[in-house]
Amino acid sequence: MTSLAAELSRIAGEAFAAEGLAESFGRVAASDRPDLAQFQCNGALAAAKAAKANPRAIAEKIAVRLKAEPIFAKVEIAGPGFLNLNLADAALSARAAALATDDTLGAPGTGTGKTVVIDFGGPNVAKPMHVGHLRSSIIGDCLQRLYRANGWKVVSDVHLGDWGLQMGQLISEVEIEGVAPVYFDPNVVGPYSDDSPVSMDDLEILYPRASAACKADPARLEAARRATVDLQAGRAGYRALWRHFVKVSERGLEREFAALGVKFDLWNGESSVDALIPPMLDDLKTRGLAEISEGALVVPVAREDDKKPMPPLILVKSEGGVLYGTTDLATVIERVRNYDPTLILYVVDHRQHGHFEQVFRAAARGDLSGKAQLEHVGYGTMNGTDGKPFKTRAGGVMKLHDLIAMAKTEAEKRLGEQGIGADFSAEERSEIARKVGIATIKFADLSNHRTTDYIFDLERFSKFEGKTGPYLQYAAVRVQSMLRKAKEQGASIGIPSVHSAEERRLILQLLSLGDMLAAAEDKRAPNMLCEYAFELAQNFSRFYNEHHVLSEPDPALRAARLGLCALVLAALTWVLDLLGIEVPERM
RNA sequence: GCACCCGUAGCUCAGCUGGAUAGAGUGUCGCCCUCCGAAGGCGAAGGUCGCAGGUUCGAAUCCUGCCGGGUGCGCCA
Numbered sequence: 134m135t136s137l138a139a140e141l142s143r144i145a146g147e148a149f150a151a152e153g154l155a156e157s158f159g160r161v162a163a164s165d166r167p168d169l170a171q172f173q174c175n176g177a178l179a180a181a182k183a184a185k186a187n188p189r190a191i192a193e194k195i196a197v198r199l200k201a202e203p204i205f206a207k208v209e210i211a212g213p214g215f216l217n218l219n220l221a222d223a224a225l226s227a228r229a230a231a232l233a234t235d236d237t238l239g240a241p242g243t244g245t246g247k248t249v250v251i252d253f254g255g256p257n258v259a260k261p262m263h264v265g266h267l268r269s270s271i272i273g274d275c276l277q278r279l280y281r282a283n284g285w286k287v288v289s290d291v292h293l294g295d296w297g298l299q300m301g302q303l304i305s306e307v308e309i310e311g312v313a314p315v316y317f318d319p320n321v322v323g324p325y326s327d328d329s330p331v332s333m334d335d336l337e338i339l340y341p342r343a344s345a346a347c348k349a350d351p352a353r354l355e356a357a358r359r360a361t362v363d364l365q366a367g368r369a370g371y372r373a374l375w376r377h378f379v380k381v382s383e384r385g386l387e388r389e390f391a392a393l394g395v396k397f398d399l400w401n402g403e404s405s406v407d408a409l410i411p412p413m414l415d416d417l418k419t420r421g422l423a424e425i426s427e428g429a430l431v432v433p434v435a436r437e438d439d440k441k442p443m444p445p446l447i448l449v450k451s452e453g454g455v456l457y458g459t460t461d462l463a464t465v466i467e468r469v470r471n472y473d474p475t476l477i478l479y480v481v482d483h484r485q486h487g488h489f490e491q492v493f494r495a496a497a498r499g500d501l502s503g504k505a506q507l508e509h510v511g512y513g514t515m516n517g518t519d520g521k522p523f524k525t526r527a528g529g530v531m532k533l534h535d536l537i538a539m540a541k542t543e544a545e546k547r548l549g550e551q552g553i554g555a556d557f558s559a560e561e562r563s564e565i566a567r568k569v570g571i572a573t574i575k576f577a578d579l580s581n582h583r584t585t586d587y588i589f590d591l592e593r594f595s596k597f598e599g600k601t602g603p604y605l606q607y608a609a610v611r612v613q614s615m616l617r618k619a620k621e622q623g624a625s626i627g628i629p630s631v632h633s634a635e636e637r638r639l640i641l642q643l644l645s646l647g648d649m650l651a652a653a654e655d656k657r658a659p660n661m662l663c664e665y666a667f668e669l670a671q672n673f674s675r676f677y678n679e680h681h682v683l684s685e686p687d688p689a690l691r692a693a694r695l696g697l698c699a700l701v702l703a704a705l706t707w708v709l710d711l712l713g714i715e716v717p718e719r720m
Numbered sequence: 721g722c723a724c725c726c727g728u729a730g731c732u733c734a735g736c737u738g739g740a741u742a743g744a745g746u747g748u749c750g751c752c753c754u755c756c757g758a759a760g761g762c763g764a765a766g767g768u769c770g771c772a773g774g775u776u777c778g779a780a781u782c783c784u785g786c787c788g789g790g791u792g793c794g795c796c797a
Contacts, residue, residue, distance in 0.1 A: 166740065175739060182777090212740050213777075257797075298796055403797095429795055441723035444794045457797055486724070487792055513725085514790085551759065581733070585726070586790070593732075593746075597759040600733090600745045607759055615756050664734070667744080674760055683756045 136239060136647040137228060138162055138172070141204075141218065145174050148198035152191070154180045161218065163645060170207065170217030171641055177214040188214030222637065226630035229640045233629055233700050237282075238707055239647035243654055244285025250468045250505075251277050251287060253480035254390070254397065257294035258382040259303055259336040262389045262533040264523050264589075265482070268512045271575050271713060272583060273480035274395040275659040276510070278711045283654050288472050291390075292464070293402030295379055297457055299340070301361025303378060304371055305353075306343035307331065308360075316370040323369050329377035333385045336378065362453045365407070379404075392537055394571060394713055406463035410455060413463050414448060422499055423448060434494035446491040461492045462501065469503040476506050478657065483511030483584060510657050513586035515578070523589055541570035543595045544603070551597065553720050565717045569595075569603050572714040576602030579712055580663035600667050602714055608670040609709065609716040612702040619683060619695050627692030629700050635676040636697060642672055643704055659712065666708045673701050 138161055146159030158176030165173065177195060181188035192214040199208045199218070207219035232239055253273020256262050262270075277289045308317050313330035315321055331339065347354040364371040383400065390396070414430065417423035423432050428451030435443040448459045468477060479489055489509035496502045517523045525531045544566040548554060554562045577594035581587040597603050619626065631637045646665070653661040682698060685691035706716055 169740080173740090178739065178778090188777090215740065255797090294797060427794075431794080439723095442793065447795050450795045452795085454795085456795070483725075484791060485797080488797085511725095520789095547759095553759090585733085588732070590732080596746090598746085599759095604759065607757090611757055611759090618756065660734075664744085671744095671761095675762095677756080678752095678758090678761045681755060 136241065136651075137644045138648050141172055141174075144202055144204070145176065145195065145199065145216075148195045149176060149180065151198060152194050154184070154191070163641075164217065166217075167638075169211065170209070170219055172218040172220070174216040174218065175214075177216060181214065192216055222631040225637065225640050225644070228644055229629045229631070229697075229700070232643060233696060238704055239644065239650075240282050240284070241647045241651040241654075242284040243651055244280055244283045247284075247476070248286040248288065248472050248474040249280050249476040249478060250472060250474045251280070251289045251478045251480065252292045252464075253277075253289065253478075254291040254395070255294060255481060256291070256382075256386050256389075257299060258378050258402075259299070259340045260382075261333075261337055262386065263530045264515055264533060264536055265530075267533055267536070267574070268515060268578060269480050269482070270390065270393055270395050271578055272510070272512055272659060273478075274393075274713050275575075275579055275662070275711060276478065276480065276657060278713065279650065279654055279659070279662070282707075282711055283650055288399065288468075288474070289397045290399040290401050291386075291397040293379070293383075293386075293400070293404075294457070295375075295382075296365070296403035296407070296455075296460055298357060298361050298454070299344070300364055300375055300378070301359070301454075302343040302347055302357040303336070303340055304360040304364060304374060305356045306339050306346070307374060310339070313374065316374040318370070321370065323373060325370070325373040329381050330374070331377065331381065333381050336381065358450075358452055358454060365455060366453075389533055392534070392571075394715070401464075403457055403460035403464075406460055406467050409463040409467055410459060413466060417448070417499055420499070422495075427451070432495040432498060434491050434498065436494075443494075444491070446495040458488065458492055458495075461488075462495055462499075465492075465496050465501050465505075465507065469501065469505060473503055474505045476508065477502075478508055478510050480510045480512070483509075483513060485509070486511055508657075510583070512583045513581075516586055516588050518588055518590050520588060536574065537570060539591060540573045540595065541566050543591055544569035544573060547595055547597060547603070548720070557719075565720050568715045568717050569606060569720070572602030572606050572709075574602075575713050576605065576663060579659040580667075582660050583658060600663075605666055605670055605705070605709060606714065606716055607720065608673065609702060609705050610718075610720050612673065612698055612705070613716070614719065615682065616695065616698060616702065622683065624683070624695060625688075625692045626699055627689070627696040629697035630693050632690060632693065633676075633680065635672075635679045636694075639669075639672045639676050639697065639701065642669055643700060646704055646708075662708055662712055666705060666712070669701065669705055669708070673698075673705075 141161035142159050145161050146156035149158045150156045158180045159174060160176060161172050161174045163172060164170045177192035178188045180191050192210045196208050196210055196216060199205055204220060204224045205218055206221040209217040211217050251273055253269045254266065255269055256266050277287045280287045307313055347357050364375055414423065417432060423430055426445060429447050430449035431445035431447050433445045446458045447456055449455055468474060486509055493507045496507060515523045523531055548566060554565055573595045577589065580600065594601055595603060597607055629640065631640055649661055649665045680694060682691060682694045685694060709716060
């Protein structure tokens with residue numbers, strides 16, 4: 134179904150058109166001044182500016198036409214030419230009734246027939262996930278849920294970091310440690326054991342050791358570079374060892390993502406496009422797009438009008454290794470070939486903006502992206518309460534696993550303080566705490582605007598008061614509880630309609646859900662979902678405070694109000710689901 | 721040095737394709753539970769929207785300069 138605002142815009146647009154003005158001036162949106170009206174149209178001001186006419190006079194003409202429309206209960210002109218509009222309650226009620234039977238709750242269907250590839254998560258092989266991966270994972274997951282809700286075909290790809298210098302660092306470290314000499318024996322070409330010579334715990338020790346050694350010693354770094362080149366060139370022992378690294382790491386990562394409730398369609402990585410790289414390089418060289426510069430093969434991407442230096446995208450390093458820019462470019466080719474998407478989103482830390490600009494420009498120069506628009510969906514840093522990047526108390530990198538555990542512990546503490554679930558089983562209490570802990574983290578992260586840094590304050594985010602994940606879960610549980618009671622009492626659930634100011638307000642917000650989803654998609658802005666969910670909970674509380682539903686003596690009115698409660702619950706649960714937040718049965 | 725992002729209430733943040741009295745949470749101070757879960761609702765106080773110019777009938781929003789903070793700038797990811 135088309136959104137209410139869209140329908141009103143169409144009606145107003147026709148009024149402008151009938152006056153010989155552009156239809157686009159008819160854009161109607163929720164009013165900035167809810168005390169004055171439900172909706173507003175500011176088109177008369179813009180039209181007057183364009184036509185050098187009197188805005189008030191234009192507004193008068195439009196108002197005359199709009200007053201003839203039965204959908205409006207009020208059409209007023211205010212100030213220099215604002216059109217303030219209220220709807221007839223009958224129209225609102227009809228819309229609410231239609232919404233109550235709409236499984237999609239007014240989702241806009243903006244993605245019908247379109248495919249989007251979303252690249253997020255981006256964990257690295259051999260490294261445990263840390264808080265740096267948190268934002269990519271939960272923002273990316275929210276976007277994939279949102280795009281699906283809006284009708285897109287979504288292909289999500291975790292895009293493992295499994296092919297760069299860090300792999301060479303690890304391989305050379307294993308060689309130095311001497312823990313698996315067979316993989317380095319030039320006289321052995323396999324077959325190799327199916328069992329990994331290293332565990333995830335080993336890798337977590339080996340990688341930082343290798344990384345530090347390479348930083349300290351140029352010769353050690355050189356060995357890592359050589360190992361990288363050999364791995365990428367296909368040396369059998371290195372490939373076998375590397376496959377163990379990947380497999381071992383994936384098992385750990387799957388657990389981490391499961392704990393977060395994040396799923397991917399593809400578990401591809403940088404290495405997945407290995408075979409595509411040589412033909413891509415040949416093609417780019419043949420077409421004169423790639424050239425040798427300072428010993429490396431590069432694609433120049435600088436443009437005349439650049440205001441800043443724009444280094445070329447390096448495809449092959451002087452010693453022969455490929456970089457993540459190379460795999461990113463080849464991955465564009467792969468995704469276009471496999472899915473022909475209209476959009477590819479990269480949910481990656483905003484510090485990598487320059488990298489993506491290079492890749493996107495190179496893709497454009499090579500005409501590699503088909504019809505796809507490539508877009509870097511950047512995000513800011515998660516900081517500690519000191520305003521600096523989030524660290525453990527000891528000053529180290531906080532693992533994601535530990536952060537989730539902290540949030541769950543905090544949730545348990547809060548639930549205990551509130552006496553929630555005192556009579557539930559230990560298992561159920563634990564499960565509730567898990568859901569609340571995840572909600573704490575996700576809502577805190579997603580409610581901040583994506584591009585800005587934010588301060589992670591567990592103390593504040595885990596509160597049940599205010600704009601928090603736990604509060605919204607509680608609000609949803611409360612409505613569930615009421616509907617359960619209604620069912621026990623045998624009360625029938627009817628069709629929502631307007632009988633009071635509180636219901637009117639609630640229904641108006643419910644009818645704007647589709648517009649919010651479209652806007653959130655357009656801006657790739659999860660915080661709009663958070664804002665909506667919180668406002669919905671607030672509007673419900675006002676309604677709930679004012680009208681005692683279950684004790685309402687008029688059965689028809691009670692049924693209508695229960696219908697409204699059911700609709701609110703459906704909308705709230707759905708938006709929370711898009712945020713990746715689960716609502717417990719009870720709490 | 722150059723480029724990008726940010727500077728909004730005591731604190732944490734929305735709002736930014738220009739529009740009416742700049743919003744929310746939190747904190748502070750008042751009210752409101754014989755009734756569906758008060759983890760709530762209603763109200764008050766709190767702002768030169770970093771500073772200075774400019775465009776406009778109209779600027780938190782667009783442009784320029786400055787100050788303050790963050791980030792990035794060729795073989796890491």
